[in-house]
Amino acid sequence: MATPPQLTPEQRAEALKKAKIARTKRAELRKEITNGKKISAVLKKANDPIIGRMKVKTLLEAVPGCGSVKTAKIMADLKIADNRRVQGLGVRQVEGLVKIFG
Numbered sequence: 001m002a003t004p005p006q007l008t009p010e011q012r013a014e015a016l017k018k019a020k021i022a023r024t025k026r027a028e029l030r031k032e033i034t035n036g037k038k039i040s041a042v043l044k045k046a047n048d049p050i051i052g053r054m055k056v057k058t059l060l061e062a063v064p065g066c067g068s069v070k071t072a073k074i075m076a077d078l079k080i081a082d083n084r085r086v087q088g089l090g091v092r093q094v095e096g097l098v099k100i101f102g
Helices: 009-034 041-042 056-061 066-078 092-102
Strands: none
Touching: 009 056, 009 066, 041 056, 056 066, 056 092, 066 092
16 A cells, blocks of 8 residues: 655645635535535536535435435435445436436
């Protein structure tokens, strides 16, 4: 197993800052979904690195009325792995999610 590269304190601080921004944007996205933003609109932006690296499970659990059990069933029905990220979804999987959530 390779060791990670040694970062200078400045590089480390920059990486931490970028990670914090990404976490904040993902939290805002989850809040927007909870408040009624459509999943189809989010899936269209899968090329955005912030959205693309978000786990599908986290995204679906933000939908009102879609808890962990319902999310697991939907993901199993659409053959989406638990660790799949939005950018890794196939065409049929995206179509299935759009059909379910509109």
